[in-house]
Each structure stands twice: as structure tokens, then as C-alpha cells.
Amino acid sequence: MIENEETRIAEEQYSASSIQVLEGLEAVRKRPSMYIGDIGERGLHHLVYEVVDNCIDEAMAGYCTDVDVKILEDNSISVKDNGRGIPTGMHEKEHRSALEVVLTVLHAGGKFDKNSYKVSGGLHGVGVSCVNALSDLLVAEIHREGKIFVQKYSKGKPITGVEVVGESHDTGTTITFHPDATIFTQTTVYKYDTLANRLRELAYLNKGIRITLTDLREKVDEFVTAEDGERKATGNQVYRSDIFYSEEGLKEFIDYLDAGAPKLIPEPICVNTDKVIPIDIALQYNTGFSERIYSYVNNIHTIEGGTHLQGFKMGLSRSLKNYAEKNNLLAKFKGELSPEDFREGLTAVISVKVAEPQFEGQTKTKLGNPEATSAVSQATAAAMDQYLEEHPKEAKTIVEKIVLAATARAAARKAREMVQRKTPMGGAGMPGKLADCSDHDPEKCELFLVEGDSAGGTAKQGRDRRIQAILPLRGKILNVEKAAQDRAFESQEVRNIYTALGVTVAQEDESGEKHMDLSKLRYHKVIIMTDADVDGSHIACLILTFFFRYMFDLIKNGYVYLATPPLYLVKKGKEERYCWTDAQRDAASAELGKGSDKGVTIQRYKGLGEMSDEQLWETTMDPARRVLRQITIENAADAERTFSMLMGDDVPPRRAFIEENAHYANIDA
Numbered sequence: 001m002i003e004n005e006e007t008r009i010a011e012e013q014y015s016a017s018s019i020q021v022l023e024g025l026e027a028v029r030k031r032p033s034m035y036i037g038d039i040g041e042r043g044l045h046h047l048v049y050e051v052v053d054n055c056i057d058e059a060m061a062g063y064c065t066d067v068d069v070k071i072l073e074d075n076s077i078s079v080k081d082n083g084r085g086i087p088t089g090m091h092e093k094e095h096r097s098a099l100e101v102v103l104t105v106l107h108a109g110g111k112f113d114k115n116s117y118k119v120s121g122g123l124h125g126v127g128v129s130c131v132n133a134l135s136d137l138l139v140a141e142i143h144r145e146g147k148i149f150v151q152k153y154s155k156g157k158p159i160t161g162v163e164v165v166g167e168s169h170d171t172g173t174t175i176t177f178h179p180d181a182t183i184f185t186q187t188t189v190y191k192y193d194t195l196a197n198r199l200r201e202l203a204y205l206n207k208g209i210r211i212t213l214t215d216l217r218e219k220v221d222e223f224v225t226a227e228d229g230e231r232k233a234t235g236n237q238v239y240r241s242d243i244f245y246s247e248e249g250l251k252e253f254i255d256y257l258d259a260g261a262p263k264l265i266p267e268p269i270c271v272n273t274d275k276v277i278p279i280d281i282a283l284q285y286n287t288g289f290s291e292r293i294y295s296y297v298n299n300i301h302t303i304e305g306g307t308h309l310q311g312f313k314m315g316l317s318r319s320l321k322n323y324a325e326k327n328n329l330l331a332k333f334k335g336e337l338s339p340e341d342f343r344e345g346l347t348a349v350i351s352v353k354v355a356e357p358q359f360e361g362q363t364k365t366k367l368g369n370p371e372a373t374s375a376v377s378q379a380t381a382a383a384m385d386q387y388l389e390e391h392p393k394e395a396k397t398i399v400e401k402i403v404l405a406a407t408a409r410a411a412a413r414k415a416r417e418m419v420q421r422k423t424p425m426g427g428a429g430m431p432g433k434l435a436d437c438s439d440h441d442p443e444k445c446e447l448f449l450v451e452g453d454s455a456g457g458t459a460k461q462g463r464d465r466r467i468q469a470i471l472p473l474r475g476k477i478l479n480v481e482k483a484a485q486d487r488a489f490e491s492q493e494v495r496n497i498y499t500a501l502g503v504t505v506a507q508e509d510e511s512g513e514k515h516m517d518l519s520k521l522r523y524h525k526v527i528i529m530t531d532a533d534v535d536g537s538h539i540a541c542l543i544l545t546f547f548f549r550y551m552f553d554l555i556k557n558g559y560v561y562l563a564t565p566p567l568y569l570v571k572k573g574k575e576e577r578y579c580w581t582d583a584q585r586d587a588a589s590a591e592l593g594k595g596s597d598k599g600v601t602i603q604r605y606k607g608l609g610e611m612s613d614e615q616l617w618e619t620t621m622d623p624a625r626r627v628l629r630q631i632t633i634e635n636a637a638d639a640e641r642t643f644s645m646l647m648g649d650d651v652p653p654r655r656a657f658i659e660e661n662a663h664y665a666n667i668d669a
């Protein structure tokens, strides 16, 4: 072992070209997750974003207006733009076409156009070459200089030369790729809604670009919305397609995010400057209580925030506080304003461009550049100062909301203290519904959060009572998106979760991040176990949203999991097969039915309650046999975003979306 390792290191040092090798596409194929995050559903979709990012760059440089994304019948993706077209001429130093350099050298994308302010380029910034490496077929079609050029690749290697196949009066690039199933072993099936969510977001973040998405895999019923708002089927079958286009950018993004929520001020407030770095912000207050701030750097969602977010919070509080004091609006208010009070009912999108972003944190999506704090803080305060001066009526409304928030916070603190007082001292004061385990070593112990009393009962019977505790939750837990903090802490289910876990409420630190003390956490696995149906995934989503907003550190430390109960039981005589997918079901039924398919029965589990306690143990709870899906920050953020963007309010089309999507937006292993 050691010898091999040493030999390998020696070899790497031996030739300078080994660096080239390491930077080549073989490295991408060897360790794909290092380049695209993971090789599950997220990574698969990431390939599309990586290509689209190049088109966005081309658009930001002023050469492209339209991007056309298609999901082809075999789950290939084609991305077409009307930019300049990737250059096809010989690259002097490389002795091959520039096209080939772009498609086979990591980071090559931006090397030619020094002038452009390249800010996009994908989360991992690896470019199209990475997509090429991970595709079993990639076809590049370039319209440029009056001609159509085509070159084909497989697994990153050219399989044809650059061929002229026709003439064209337009310019542009079309990249068509098919993800390599030997890399993406979990799935190569694209989800329309996942792509749609990201493309919609990109359209809002980059106003003026028209992005279309079309699914050529199957036709669906066409609907029209009549003037009275009713959706009617036309009787036609069409490919599913959406056009994402935003004239006004973030302002419209806010309207989309807040659709249905009663607004506090008529129009979102916008912050827009290029002084130090490009900063684009829109914010709106609604009559609700939750704080929703989405921050982006170079079009990348910064889940863990960072210096730009910190600057925004500082600038916002400073301006509002100054204004309120200067105009004597706090005269009657006796309490104290805390930073959070300025953000109750706030929906904001922050988009900044940073030339050399330093990404930190677990997900590498936390901006570290210190200069962003003051730049964003000053820009925000200046724009807010001006808005408040020019809109005294709205200013007064916002300040009144802040004072109300501060008053409610005092009440919330009381409720919180109640939660904290009930914190366990050796088992006493545990929720009545909790069936605790006998072991007390948190590292060994697991808490199952189970939907409903009946499934809870089965789980209690089936569990290993030494290390597994069960907490049944009543139906749908509170939607924390829509509740004030004090109401959240009044919820019995929410309190039970705090008490059972042995934790107290997270507190905001100076930089505006919430952290909680996990030293008394009683279980190191918190397992959400819900039915494998639409309602079940909705409930899982609600619980995840709660953890995401109130107990982020729990997710960050990898303590939160989803259980995966089977969907089917295929049976013949005494032979039984549990199945989690339709493919497994079909295989099992073929296997057991060999000879005669008589006597093969397929049972579809609709809920946990339909399983016996032994079945639940064997399939879902037994540590030796079950499959748990660990919730990552990214997955939780996706769930939260899907949930928040779609379910924040019961707007009917959003509801329909959830119902159509029986599965969690983006949660994978």
C-alpha cells in the first residue's frame, strides 16, 4: 500500500506533464463528484446548468438573447444559443481547434475573451469540458462565419474532426449531450421541474434573456386558462414547455416569490449599483412573519450566505433604525429592537458579482470575500435611506411592522423559555408521546419522527427499543413558513421535537447566523419516516423546512435522515420481495413468477400503517437492512426552496405542482 502511494507521488513529481494529466478529463471521469458535486440527481442536472452558464456568459457579454433547452426522448439534453458560436479555427499554441480546446480542457472557457467580465461559469467553474467528460455522446454544432460546423465526442474524446456540414446565416452554439450511465449509476432521467426551477431563477437573475425549456419525452394534455381563471383542457396533446423571461429581473422575482402574500408596500424596493462590485437587490415586506432571503454570487445560490448577506442585513437595519429614530417613530416603544425584527415578513433577493469569489463553508457556497460586506452594506443603506425619505407613508408602515415584530419577539422569548425550561434533566419532562429508548449514548441513539399515531404504534412495536425512540407527530406539522415565531413555539409538535432532542432554540450571532448548542443532543440520528406517497412527501418536506429554518445546525452536522419504506411487496407462496422502484417490482415478479406467474401477488403499500411491525422493522428500521438517505445542506435547501417557492401560500397552481410531484424535489442519497 504505502509503496504504491509513494510510487504514485514520485511519478507525479517526475514529469511536468502529469499536471496536465491531472487537469485532463480523465481526472473528471475518475472523481466526478469533485467536479460536479455528486453523481446523483443533483450532479446529473448540474451538467445542464454548466452548459447553460456558458450561454448566460455569452448573453452577459452582449452577444446572445435566447437560450433553448430541450430534454430529448432518450434523456439527452440539447442547449442552443444565438451567441457568437464557439470559435472553430486553429488554436495557435494547442495545435487543435479552439472548439476542441473549449471542450477538452478544464477551465478553458474564458481563456480567449479577456475583456469580458466573466462572472458566471457554474458552481464548480469547470465548464463544458466537464460535461463532455461525463457524456457518452456530445455533439457540438456551431453556426459561424456562414457555415455549420459539427464535431462529436464520446467520454471527452473527439470521435470526429470538426466537419462543415452546411451553410448558415446565423450564429450560435448547440451542445447536445447524453449523460454517461456508467458515471450516473443512480439515474439518468431528467426532471422537468428541477430544470424549470433553475432556469426560471436564471431568467430572473439575468433580465432580458429568454430561456425556453421543452420536454420531448412525452406529450401532455394542453390546458388554457380562461379569463375567469379556470383551467380547461383543449383536447390537444403537446410537449410540455415553458418560456422564462424577465424584463425587470429581481423585482419580478420578488413578485413571483411573494405571489399571494399580502404586501406591506406597493412595490419592491430595489438596490442597484456597480460602484465597487455589481450589486442587484430587491426586497419587499409582506404581512407574514417569515424571513426569506435568497442570496446569489455570480448566479450561484449561496445557501450558507456569507459576507454579502451579512452586509445586506447590516445596511438594512442601520438605515431603518436611523430613519425611525430621526423621525421619532419609536417614542412609544419601550423595548429594544434586535436585528431580526427588521426582517420579519421580509422577502429579499441579493445578487452580487464578484470577480474572484472565495467560497467557504461545507457546501462551498458561503461567500468569504471581506470587501463584499461593506460594499453591500453601503449600497443597501444608501438605497434604503433614499426610499424611506421619498416614501414617508411606506416608511411608517415598515417601522410599525418592525415594532410589532419586536413586541412579538418578547412574547416569543417567553414561549421559548417554556421550551427551554422543559429541557430534559435525565429523562424527566419528556413529551408523553415519546417512546424513548433505553440506551443514553447519543451516538448510538436514533429518533424516528413518524407521521400519525397509527404508524407510530407500528413503529413502537417493530423498533429496537434499546437504541430507537419513536415520536409520533400529529398529521401535518405547522407550516413554519407562515407562522410567527411565537406561534411556532406554541405548537405542541414543535415543542415536542425540541424537548425530545434535548436542544434549545438557535440564537443569532454577530454576523447574523443562527447557531444552536448541540452538546445535549440526545440522538445523533433523527429519522423522518413518512408514507411513501404524496401526502407523506409533503409532510417530510414540512418537517425538513422546519429543521432548515430552526435547526440548521442539525442538518449541517449530518444528523437528519429520511427513511425509505418500500413501495411494493411481491409475493409467491412463502417467497417475498420488497421493492422500492417499479423496475424492482417488475424484476421480482418475473423472477418469482418463473414457470407459472400464477400465485404472484403484488401489494402496493400505501402507507406505513399497512405494514406489520415485523415488515416495518425488516424493510425500513433495521440498521442492518434499511437504506437511510442522509439530508445534506444542498438537498434541504432545495426542499426548502421548492417548498417555499411553491407552497409558501396556498396559491392553487403551486398546490397542483406539489400534487403532481409525488417525490421530493431533489432529495437523493
Ligand code: 0RA
Pocket: 051, 054, 055, 058, 081, 083, 084, 085, 086, 087, 102, 109, 110, 112, 113, 128, 173
Ligand atoms: C470561447 C470563446 C468565445 C465564445 C465561447 C467560447 C462560447 C462558448 C459557449 C458555450 C455555449 N455557448 C457558447 N458560446 C460561446 C468568443 C468567441 C469570439 O470571440 O467570437
